[in-house]
Amino acid sequence: MIRLLDSLLRIVALTRKELLAVLKDKRSRMSLLIPPVVQAMIFGYAATYDLNHVTYAVLDQDHSAASRQLLAGLDGSGVFERVADLQRPADIASYIDARRALLVLQVNQNFERQLLAGTGANVQLIADGRNSNTAGTAIGYVTSIVEQFNSDWGGEHGWTAAPIKVVDRAWYNPNLETRWFMIPGMIGTLTLIQTMMLTAMSVAREREQGTFDQLLVTPFRPFEIMAGKALPSILVGTIQASGVLLVAQLWFRIPFAGSYLTLYAGLMMFLLAAVGIGLLVSAVAATMQQAMLYSMLLIMPFSLLSGLTTPLSSMPRWLQYLTAINPLRYAIDITRRVYLEGAGLFLLLSDLWPLAVLAALTLWGASWMFSHRMQ
Amino acid sequence: MIAWHSKLRRIRALVWKETHQVVRDPSSVAIGVVLPLILILLFGYGLSLDVSNVPIAVVIEEPSPEAMELVAGFQLSPYFHPRLMRTMRQAQQLLLEHSVDGIVRIGPDFSRHVSAGDAELQLIVHGGDANRARIIQGYVRGAVGAWSARQAVQGGAAATVPVSLQTRLWFNEADNSSYFLVPGLVVLVMTLIGGLLTTMVMAREWERGTMEALLVTPVRSGEILLGKTLPYFLLALVGFALCVLSATYLFHVPLRGALWVLLGASMLYVLVALGIGLLISSWVKNQLVASQLTMLVTFMPAFMLSGFLFDLRSTPLVVQLITYALPARYYVALLQTVFLAGNVWSVIVPNTLALAAMAGALALGSRAAMRKSLE
Numbered sequence: 222m223i224r225l226l227d228s229l230l231r232i233v234a235l236t237r238k239e240l241l242a243v244l245k246d247k248r249s250r251m252s253l254l255i256p257p258v259v260q261a262m263i264f265g266y267a268a269t270y271d272l273n274h275v276t277y278a279v280l281d282q283d284h285s286a287a288s289r290q291l292l293a294g295l296d297g298s299g300v301f302e303r304v305a306d307l308q309r310p311a312d313i314a315s316y317i318d319a320r321r322a323l324l325v326l327q328v329n330q331n332f333e334r335q336l337l338a339g340t341g342a343n344v345q346l347i348a349d350g351r352n353s354n355t356a357g358t359a360i361g362y363v364t365s366i367v368e369q370f371n372s373d374w375g376g377e378h379g380w381t382a383a384p385i386k387v388v389d390r391a392w393y394n395p396n397l398e399t400r401w402f403m404i405p406g407m408i409g410t411l412t413l414i415q416t417m418m419l420t421a422m423s424v425a426r427e428r429e430q431g432t433f434d435q436l437l438v439t440p441f442r443p444f445e446i447m448a449g450k451a452l453p454s455i456l457v458g459t460i461q462a463s464g465v466l467l468v469a470q471l472w473f474r475i476p477f478a479g480s481y482l483t484l485y486a487g488l489m490m491f492l493l494a495a496v497g498i499g500l501l502v503s504a505v506a507a508t509m510q511q512a513m514l515y516s517m518l519l520i521m522p523f524s525l526l527s528g529l530t531t532p533l534s535s536m537p538r539w540l541q542y543l544t545a546i547n548p549l550r551y552a553i554d555i556t557r558r559v560y561l562e563g564a565g566l567f568l569l570l571s572d573l574w575p576l577a578v579l580a581a582l583t584l585w586g587a588s589w590m591f592s593h594r595m596q
Numbered sequence: 597m598i599a600w601h602s603k604l605r606r607i608r609a610l611v612w613k614e615t616h617q618v619v620r621d622p623s624s625v626a627i628g629v630v631l632p633l634i635l636i637l638l639f640g641y642g643l644s645l646d647v648s649n650v651p652i653a654v655v656i657e658e659p660s661p662e663a664m665e666l667v668a669g670f671q672l673s674p675y676f677h678p679r680l681m682r683t684m685r686q687a688q689q690l691l692l693e694h695s696v697d698g699i700v701r702i703g704p705d706f707s708r709h710v711s712a713g714d715a716e717l718q719l720i721v722h723g724g725d726a727n728r729a730r731i732i733q734g735y736v737r738g739a740v741g742a743w744s745a746r747q748a749v750q751g752g753a754a755a756t757v758p759v760s761l762q763t764r765l766w767f768n769e770a771d772n773s774s775y776f777l778v779p780g781l782v783v784l785v786m787t788l789i790g791g792l793l794t795t796m797v798m799a800r801e802w803e804r805g806t807m808e809a810l811l812v813t814p815v816r817s818g819e820i821l822l823g824k825t826l827p828y829f830l831l832a833l834v835g836f837a838l839c840v841l842s843a844t845y846l847f848h849v850p851l852r853g854a855l856w857v858l859l860g861a862s863m864l865y866v867l868v869a870l871g872i873g874l875l876i877s878s879w880v881k882n883q884l885v886a887s888q889l890t891m892l893v894t895f896m897p898a899f900m901l902s903g904f905l906f907d908l909r910s911t912p913l914v915v916q917l918i919t920y921a922l923p924a925r926y927y928v929a930l931l932q933t934v935f936l937a938g939n940v941w942s943v944i945v946p947n948t949l950a951l952a953a954m955a956g957a958l959a960l961g962s963r964a965a966m967r968k969s970l971e
Contacts, residue, residue, distance in 0.1 A: 252885075256892055264900045266915045270727040273910045291759065317766055319942040320929075323909070336758050343762050350768030351932045352776045354645050354727070355907040360763050361734050371757045380758055383744050385666075385715045389733050392691070394723030402724050418888065510796065513887050514623065521635065521788070521895070526642045530905055532728055535644040558694075561724055568693065 231441055235449025236456075239423065243453060253419075257411040257461040261468040264407065268530070269399040275300055275359045277324040278316045280307040285333035290374070291344070294366045295326070301362075317349050323359055324348050336374070393478075393561045404469045405560035406529045408462050409488070409552030413495055413523060416458035418516050420499025423450050425512035443592040447584070451496045458492040459485075469560075479559035483566055487555035490576040494548040497583030504590035523549045551576050606815050610823025618827045627792050628831035629838065632785045636839050639781050640847050643905075645773040647675070647731045653687035653696045654678045660707040666717075669743050670700070675735045697722050698732050767852075767936040778847045779931040780904030782839045783924055786862070787898040789835050790869025791876075791890040793828045798877035799886040817966040821959070825870055832866045843935070853934035857944060861934065864951040865927045869894070871958030872923075878965045898924035926950045 244250050277295065281288050295301045304322050307313065316322040327345040335342040346363055348356040374380075394401045427433040436446060466484075469475050498519065506512035526533075526540065527549040533541055544550050551572040558564035566573070618624050654670060656663050670678045679696065681687055687699045701718035709715035719736050721729040748756040768775045801807040810820060840858070843849045851858065872894060880886045900906065901915070902924035908916060919925045926947040933943045 252888070260896065263915060263918065264896075267901050267908075267911050267919075268906050269910060270906065271910060272907065275909070318937055318940045320933075341757060342759055344759055346761055346763045348763060348765050350765035350771070350775070351936050352903075352907055353765060353768045353771050353773055354776070355909075356765055356768075357734075357771065358727075358730060360765075361730060364734070364737070364761055367759055367761050371759055374758050378758075381713060383741075383757065384710050384713055384747060385717050385740050385744060387717050387719055387737055387740055389719040389721065389736075391721050391723030391726075391729055394726055394729075397723050397726040397729055399726045402726055414891065415888075510623070510800070510883060513883070514627075517792075517887070517891065518631070522638055522642075525639055525899070531643045531645055532647075532725060535646055536642050540638075540642050557724060562692065564692075 228442070228445055231445050232448045232452070235441065235445065236452045239449060239453040240456070242423075243419065243457070253415060253457055254460070254464065256415070258464045258468055260411055261404065261407055261465045262472060265400060265404050265468065265473055268403045270354060270358065271397070271399050272355060272358050272362070273300060274302065275324060275362065276302050276304045276322045277326060278305040278307050278313075278322040279303060280310060280313060280325060280327040282330045283328050283332040287333040287336050287374070288328045291328070291367070291370050292326075294370050295363070298362070298366060313347060317347060320349065320351075322349075323356065324363065326363070337378070339380075400473060401475050401561060402557065403529070404465075404473055404475060405556045406527075406553045408465045408469070408556045408560075409491055409549055410524055410527065410529055411465050412458045412461040412492070413549050413552075414520055415461065416454050416492060416495050417499040417502075417520060418513070419457060420450060420454040420496050421502040421506070421512045421516040422509060423454075424500070424503035425506050425509045428507075429509050443588055447500060447588050447591060451493075451500060451584075454496045454499065455489070455492045458495065459488065462488050462492075475560070478561055478563035480563070480565075483564070483569070484556065484559045486566065487552070487559065487569060487573065487576075490573055490580065491548055491552035491555070493580035494576045494583065497580045497587065498548065500587035501583045501590070504587045523547050526550075527553050529553055545575065546579065548576060548579055603816075603819065607819050607822055610815060610819060611826050614823055615827045618831060624793060624797070624828070624831065627789055627796075628828070628835050631792075632789055632835035633838050633842070635785045635788070636778075636781055636842050637846070639784070640774065640778055640842065643774075643777050643781070645727065645777070646771075647728055647735075649677045650675060650698065650732055650735070651677045651679065651696045652698045652700055652732075653690050654680050655684055655687050655699060655701045656680060656682065657684075657702065658704040658706065662707040662710050663702045666702065666740070666743050669739050673735070673739055676739070691720070691722055694722070697728065698736070700736065774847050775849055775936060776932060777905070778843045778849045779935045780902070780928055782836070782843060782931060783865075783902060783904055783927050784895070784898050785839055786832065786836055786865060786927075787869050787894050787924055790832050790866050791873040791894040792887065793832060794824070794870045794873030795877045795886045795890045796883060797824065797828065798874055799881060799883040802877070802881040803883055818963050821874065821962055821966065825867075825874070828870055829863075829866060832870065833863070836862050836866065849935055851935055852938040853944075854939055857939060858931075858934050861927070861930045861944070861948055861951065864948065864955055865923065865930075867955045868923045868951055868958060871955060871962060874962040875958060875965060878962055894924075897922050901925070902928045904928050923951060923954050 243253070279292060281292065296303060305316060307316070307325070310327070313325045313327070316325060325347045327347065329343065332342045344367070346360060348360055350356050391397050424433065427436065470477055499516065502515045502519070503512050506515055526536070526544050527547055533544060533550065536544070555569055555572050558569065652670070654667055656667065667678065667680065670676045679690070684701065687696070690696045691699060698719065698721040701720070703716065703718065706715055717740060719733065721732050723729050745756050765771055801810070844851055873890060876889050877886045880889060898904070901919045901922055908919055908925070929943060930947045933940050
């Protein structure tokens, strides 16, 4: 019992020393607290697939009441801005190529006559596919405006309405705002970088400066040294995650549907795994430079192949299996589901157990390597 | 004349020394050649916004020939992987477990409503991933539209809707998202290795004290910069060549512009990326802080704010102003245009000029930073 208490006291002392080392300097204190919050704000605005401003040009060869009615639908939507009325088909290329218009809508000469004759008319829509995702979203908007025109015009001119109407709704994010999806995902992403680096560096720095040997001649056991190195990083990570969470709720006002207890339980598991990987890196690396390089080599694929920006389900199968070792993948799923859907711990089991396995394996591996190196 | 001659000799000696250092240091070859290759492969395969085989629940509350025919449309489509069920409860549970991305509900009395012309199809998508949700909505509308058209043709009608939209996606007819993601990835990779190469090198020289040794020789600060930059410039170009080769041969992205335009723009960008690294490292002089700063000011903004993934047109004005300060923004516009659209001078010239101005400013800036640190 007393030995346990002693051990605990030693861990607390080491944690305190580590925290002092990181936080005593104002610049390093700021560099841990400011970036996640600032990044969450800027990226929260920038990281969106939604379109609220689409430039388009028109080649109206019909100049009829019907074509004007169709175009009024676009102009009145608040999303489309008409940048030009083209005269010749040859002008289309110059507007698209130079990125002056994302879309060009071409209405043929006999548009109104065909409509009145009941044969139906075609309208050409040309989109700049250099960013095919944006183009696809813009095409979707035009499609729904044309659908609206069809039901208005068709109703007035005695067309039979389409037999089926699709009534769609989106759950958990009714207005389909990318931001609702992206910012909860950033809670984990923005904390990963510095948490992992901090851990990886802390041991490497001591080793390079020779203070690690001094630490080894103290009564600390390898397990205690490791806990003392892990706890400060977990603490810093928790604070960073809370900062991003606050930005999501207070600045962007995204409604939080879940329980904080569940969210923090998931985050703890994630931070344990991230710190475990960081410790493993620092156990493998011989110098600070190596530790830094290795952790960067891990952080980049972790953050890009995590499902934050592009869905995991669009990846090839072999890569999906490979992402099983990515702790961020589970963290993003947890934060999103708790945040938007209010998912409970039971639904999150499929994310929690891989994190637990990752944490256990990396922490065990790191402690094995530390004790091995000591002898 | 003699001064000029000896200047050239000094630069040559420095380049020679630096080249030796590059060749003998496996870490810089790893960053310059191995890293870009791994990254472009991993991300080229891993990042995709294409949606296919979407698991959806199809709830048929009352089977009828019309309903089954509609379901057959979903089953035959490569976009869907439908799971049939009878009750809404079942489907909701699957949606909550993320086993399906959406629910299509065919209500009771469907066939009677179809013949009356007022049938409704309920579509519920999981709105979490808004972009994916929008794509799925589009697919479902398309499938229902195809079904309506078939019904109408069977009924002998000439046209089903007044206006039908014919869309064409220029530069990317097949709507393949890697066409726009891979050129963007090249930007990301070049940003990273350009920054890392010089950050690590200069900061290391300061940290080890060898910079002072260099500075007491007759070599001028501008000459040191030139000598440092040239070998890494060539190394980064090797990495760039590997990226372009994988883009065209592995990911089949067309290169429609001229090769010399691509190369010229990329050389400018590599200079800018190296310059940022130089500036940071001669300012901070600490490998650890310098590399973290490089990661924060180059990699993350290039990922989030360059237009590589997220279209900049919809971001608020303040964020757009920030992006104008980012070199990656201009390079993304250049690469997407040169790869997909061809030699569009109205895009190429202004963006290249912006990069050239930045390269010049960075060269002057790092020289000034170096001079100042002499005192």
